[in-house]
Amino acid sequence: xxxxxxxxxxHHCFVIGHLSLVILTMAITVPRPTLNWRERxxxxxxxxxxxxxxxxxxxxxxxxxxxxxxxxxxxxxSSLPDHYRGAPALVRDEDGRVRCVACQLCEFICPPRAIxxxxxxxxxxxxxxxxxxxxxxxxxxxxxxxxxxMCEEVCPEQAIFLRKDYAITGFTRxxxxxxxxxxLEIGGIMHGVVLKWNERK
Amino acid sequence: MGSFFIITSLLKIVGxxxxxLTMVSYAVYAERRVSAFIQDRLGPNRVGPAGLLQPIxxxxxxxxxxxxxxxxxxxxxxxxxxxxxxxPAIITIAVVPFGSTLFGVPMVIADVNVGILxxxxxxxLGVYGIVIGGWASNSKYPFLGGIRSSAQMLSYELSLGLxxxxxxxxxxxxxxxxVVRYQIDQGWFIAPFVGDWTDxxxxxxxxxxxxxxxxxxxAIFAETNRLPFDLPEAEQELAGGYNIEYSSMKFALYFLGExxxxxxxxxxxxxxxxxxxxxxxIPDGSRGxxxxxxxxxxxxxxxxxxxxxxxxxRWTLPxxxxxxxxxxGWLFFFEIALVNIFIVAGLMALLPK
Numbered sequence: 001x002x003x004x005x006x007x008x009x010x011h012h013c014f015v016i017g018h019l020s021l022v023i024l025t026m027a028i029t030v031p032r033p034t035l036n037w038r039e040r041x042x043x044x045x046x047x048x049x050x051x052x053x054x055x056x057x058x059x060x061x062x063x064x065x066x067x068x069x070x071x072x073x074x075x076x077x078s079s080l081p082d083h084y085r086g087a088p089a090l091v092r093d094e095d096g097r098v099r100c101v102a103c104q105l106c107e108f109i110c111p112p113r114a115i116x117x118x119x120x121x122x123x124x125x126x127x128x129x130x131x132x133x134x135x136x137x138x139x140x141x142x143x144x145x146x147x148x149x150m151c152e153e154v155c156p157e158q159a160i161f162l163r164k165d166y167a168i169t170g171f172t173r174x175x176x177x178x179x180x181x182x183x184l185e186i187g188g189i190m191h192g193v194v195l196k197w198n199e200r201k
Numbered sequence: 202m203g204s205f206f207i208i209t210s211l212l213k214i215v216g217x218x219x220x221x222l223t224m225v226s227y228a229v230y231a232e233r234r235v236s237a238f239i240q241d242r243l244g245p246n247r248v249g250p251a252g253l254l255q256p257i258x259x260x261x262x263x264x265x266x267x268x269x270x271x272x273x274x275x276x277x278x279x280x281x282x283x284x285x286x287x288x289p290a291i292i293t294i295a296v297v298p299f300g301s302t303l304f305g306v307p308m309v310i311a312d313v314n315v316g317i318l319x320x321x322x323x324x325x326l327g328v329y330g331i332v333i334g335g336w337a338s339n340s341k342y343p344f345l346g347g348i349r350s351s352a353q354m355l356s357y358e359l360s361l362g363l364x365x366x367x368x369x370x371x372x373x374x375x376x377x378x379x380v381v382r383y384q385i386d387q388g389w390f391i392a393p394f395v396g397d398w399t400d401x402x403x404x405x406x407x408x409x410x411x412x413x414x415x416x417x418x419x420a421i422f423a424e425t426n427r428l429p430f431d432l433p434e435a436e437q438e439l440a441g442g443y444n445i446e447y448s449s450m451k452f453a454l455y456f457l458g459e460x461x462x463x464x465x466x467x468x469x470x471x472x473x474x475x476x477x478x479x480x481x482x483i484p485d486g487s488r489g490x491x492x493x494x495x496x497x498x499x500x501x502x503x504x505x506x507x508x509x510x511x512x513x514x515r516w517t518l519p520x521x522x523x524x525x526x527x528x529x530g531w532l533f534f535f536e537i538a539l540v541n542i543f544i545v546a547g548l549m550a551l552l553p554k
Contacts, residue, residue: 046518053239053517060238068243 080164085147087165088115088140089187090180091158098184099159102133106151106160114144115151138180142168161187209306217294217310220501225460226256228508232460235512260453268449271338278337283451286330286458289323293465296320298378300478300497301485308478308497309378316377317365320469321358324424327462328354331426331433331443334455338446346442349523350433353423356530357430361420363538367413367545368473371406381477385485389476390414402552409544414474416538421466423530426459428515430526467507468500475503 038044059065069076080086090100102119120136122129151160163186170176178186230245230252237244246252270279296316300308313319328350335347368390369375372383384390388403390410423430434442444455471477478500479485484492521529 049517050513053513056241057235057238057513060241060243065241067241070243 077164084164084166085149085162087142087163087168087178087186088145088147088149088151088160088183089163089165089178090135090138090183091161091187091190092184094189094191096189097128098134099157099190100135100138101131101157101159102135102138103156105154105156109150109154111148111150112144112146114141114146115139116141135180138183140178140183142170142176142178143173158190161190163187210310213306213308213310214295217299218291221291221294221461221464222457224464224501224504224508225457226260228460228464229259229456230255231508232512232515235509236516239513239516263450263453266449268451271340271446273339274446275337275339278333279446280451282330282334282337283447283454283458284330285333286327287454287461289326289330290458290461290465293320293323294468296377297465297468297472298381298477299468299500301493302487303493303497304490305487307378308493312376312378314374314376316380317369317375317469317473320377321362324462324465325354325358327424327458330455330458334447335433335443338443340446342439342441343443343445346433346435346439346444349435350426350443353426353430353432353526353530356527357420357423357534360416360530360534360538361424363535363542364413364417364420365473366538366542367409370542370545370549377472377477380473381479384476385479389479390474402548406545406548406552409541409548410474412537412541413545414470416534416541417473418470419534421470422511422514423526425462425466425511427463427511429518429521431515431520432523432526435520463508463511464504467504467511470507471500471503475507 056065090098093099102117104117104119107113107115107117116137116139117135118137119133122131122134147162149162152162165186168176233255234244234246234252244252245255248254248258270276295310296313296319298307298309298312302308331350332347335343335345335350338344368380371390372380374380374383391407391414422428426433432442433439434444436442439445444452447455478496480496480499483495483499485496
């Protein structure tokens with residue numbers, strides 16, 4: 001069996017090689033198709049073409065063809081999948097506490113270095129003193145962000161998520177810098193135990 | 202004659218100029234929408250309701266662009282060419298009757314007795330705008346565009362002229378108002394439904410008229426540089442042809458010229474073959490000014506339909522190759538038009554008076 005296949009392949013190779021040799025050495029004459037009188041008249045073809053374009057025109061005019069989404073009025077939002085990677089954002093838990101503990105792993109993993117965190121210390125008298133740190137400043141430069149989702153993957157506290165916001169706009173570079181408040185506003189509250197490594201997120 | 206004639210003529214000139222310029226800007230809009238619809242797109246629909254204010258936005262854009270003159274151009278001809286492209290297209294409309302009468306004033310600016318000759322004489326000047334523009338730009342692509350345009354004009358002008366001869370054989374007069382008058386009495390040339398329409402001779406005569414119409418329309422396509430004969434422009438081969446070196450309002454003038462030529466071409470086709478301002482059942486302006494207005498509206502509606510056909514053809518057919526175009530012009534349309542003349546002349550001789 002194996003021998004058969006290999007011999008077949010060899011034979012094939014030989015044929016192809018031979019053909020290419022032929023192609024290289026002689027010009028190929030492509031025969032012109034012989035047209036009948038209707039095709040030579042050319043007018044029926046024009047009329048058929050006109051009929052096709054008119055059909056398209058008519059269907060657009062009557063609103064039967066629906067291919068274009070009128071973007072600002074109609075949006076994808078309802079059909080976005082759960083694993084959509086939009087703008088990264090910080091989330092709060094049910095008690096309204098910012099989950100981020102300012103470990104700076106996302107800052108280190110971020111390929112375009114879009115994230116900048118300045119950690120602050122939680123005083124020892126505080127109820128959550130064992131958390132030790134909180135983000136005093138948390139900035140994501142949305143001009144730099146490449147929506148790769150590595151920050152989300154690396155976060156041990158499940159505090160940063162890529163949300164479904166995709167239209168991030170601004171008039172200046174400063175506008176495109178998402179500060180902590182903006183990030184929390186986009187993020188909102190994440191309920192329950194978030195199973196980070198489930199199949200979707 | 203006298204002051205009344207001068208004042209009414211001036212009013213007609215201003216009025217028709219306003220209508221033509223408006224039609225040009227909306228023809229550009231219509232072109233974009235029609236092409237979009239044919240290609241299952243939407244086209245410009247953002248500026249104003251259904252994008253109807255788009256021409257104004259376009260105009261402001263073109264006015265505010267930098268008017269750049271390349272260093273190596275021949276300045277005088279470079280400036281002259283866009284004007285030459287627009288002028289003939291607009292002048293031609295002067296002899297076309299665009300309505301019956303309004304308050305007793307005939308709705309044609311100049312009812313000259315050499316009407317169609319005037320149309321041909323002026324319309325063929327349009328090629329100078331392209332040729333001079335192509336030469337004065339001192340650049341390769343515009344130059345090729347200009348050369349193509351002149352050769353194309355030579356090949357199609359001939360069949361254009363020959364194609365209308367049957368019309369004037371039948372009418373017996375070169376005046377465009379009498380062409381319309383004949384069609385009101387005897388029925389439109391390509392569809393003689395008016396009057397005694399059961400007369401088989403009329404329908405026999407309509408066959409060469411349809412051929413004549415087709416040849417004339419195709420020649421007008423070539424004359425106005427529209428696809429499938431837009432070789433002087435040929436975006437893919439010549440990157441825009443004669444208008445490459447032009448910017449801002451000078452470029453806009455070329456654009457204006459193309460569309461004005463299209464409108465004028467449509468107006469001439471409508472006048473010669475579709476009964477001009479006449480529509481069966483609608484009386485002319487001597488029965489009241491409202492009918493006069495309706496006649497004008499009918500004329501421009503017919504022109505609009507013709508313009509749609511222009512666009513429809515443009516977005517259906519691919520461009521002809523250079524040799525195919527020459528072959529078509531010299532070997533087919535010229536002969537067809539020539540034979541057609543003899544057929545009509547023969548029919549006229551046989552036709553019972």
